[in-house]
Amino acid sequence: MISFLLKEWLLVFSAVGLLLTSLYNRHFPGYSLPEIEVLFLLYALFISVKGLQQSGIINALSRNLEKGRFIPLKLILAAFFLSMLVTNDVALIILVPLTLELSVDRKDLLVIGEALAVNGGSALTPFGNPQNLFIYWFYNLHFSSFITSIQPFTGIFLIIMAALSLTIHVKKSPGPISGQAIDKKGAVIHSLLLVLTLLIVLHVLPEYMVLIIIGYGLFFDRQALRVDYALLASFFFFFGLADNMKTMLAAEIQHSSHIFILSALASQVISNVPTALLFAKFTSNWQALLWGTSVGGFGSLFGSLANLIAYKLYLNHETSVKPGLFTIKFLFLGYIAFFIGAGLFFVLQKT
Numbered sequence: 001m002i003s004f005l006l007k008e009w010l011l012v013f014s015a016v017g018l019l020l021t022s023l024y025n026r027h028f029p030g031y032s033l034p035e036i037e038v039l040f041l042l043y044a045l046f047i048s049v050k051g052l053q054q055s056g057i058i059n060a061l062s063r064n065l066e067k068g069r070f071i072p073l074k075l076i077l078a079a080f081f082l083s084m085l086v087t088n089d090v091a092l093i094i095l096v097p098l099t100l101e102l103s104v105d106r107k108d109l110l111v112i113g114e115a116l117a118v119n120g121g122s123a124l125t126p127f128g129n130p131q132n133l134f135i136y137w138f139y140n141l142h143f144s145s146f147i148t149s150i151q152p153f154t155g156i157f158l159i160i161m162a163a164l165s166l167t168i169h170v171k172k173s174p175g176p177i178s179g180q181a182i183d184k185k186g187a188v189i190h191s192l193l194l195v196l197t198l199l200i201v202l203h204v205l206p207e208y209m210v211l212i213i214i215g216y217g218l219f220f221d222r223q224a225l226r227v228d229y230a231l232l233a234s235f236f237f238f239f240g241l242a243d244n245m246k247t248m249l250a251a252e253i254q255h256s257s258h259i260f261i262l263s264a265l266a267s268q269v270i271s272n273v274p275t276a277l278l279f280a281k282f283t284s285n286w287q288a289l290l291w292g293t294s295v296g297g298f299g300s301l302f303g304s305l306a307n308l309i310a311y312k313l314y315l316n317h318e319t320s321v322k323p324g325l326f327t328i329k330f331l332f333l334g335y336i337a338f339f340i341g342a343g344l345f346f347v348l349q350k351t
Contacts, residue, residue: 088122
């Protein structure tokens, strides 16, 4: 039970919060059609990415990064750009284990750099992380408007992460690492399913076509259905919790600075995904909310689920050393990124 609570704390927190607020309001929350659509889109995205992982194509692409020079630069930039397409969580699930298996030193800084990179890179696209997908879908945004709003954030952090990677000097020893065999048929099919999912997210294709992805997994590839159902359930609970909170507070926050500050700080405690779900119920200022949850992903271990993934993968690996020092480094660099992001928001707000 303790192990489950530590692993699935977000699920437990959201379920208990929904129950308590429903008892307080004396009614259960309602769920809108866009919220249900977001759940199905996330499920389809998880299935297509899981299928790609199983096919071995992502693993093969990742392993090419260890060849030649500038390993830190290649790993961190790979995390940055890969997170734009397959979400920040999945990018870390792919790259952190690879990093920990390499015959190099400074693995702690590489893992921290990758965690920072995915938080910066995934902010650019609607499908880069779960909160972006929700904001994009909930506010019915245009792709160009979304990209334009957050592009300065991602652009600055691309420069910062590239510069950081060049300061990390690693030593490696020769010896290839065995890789996973590629299932070409599975790679092609799930690549097409991923493209189909992204076209649905971008409103190019109708929402009901998401059933194609789910149907394929159900009838032809059951292994691809082994996704993070706890995270999907957490979203369901947080949709209801956010609706209950709006009923309880019955207020709308409008000032962009307030939205940014509150969402960035709330992310430090409950992570940026539930923060986006909660604050969307209170405000129409999606730009400030997008910036707040993006900056809020830095800082504490709870700022983003991606932080916890990288942190846990490193500590659980047999080659990890000095966990206390690793934690200090993780938090120190994370909060430097947090304050840089916050400063950037206020500078751009005045221009």
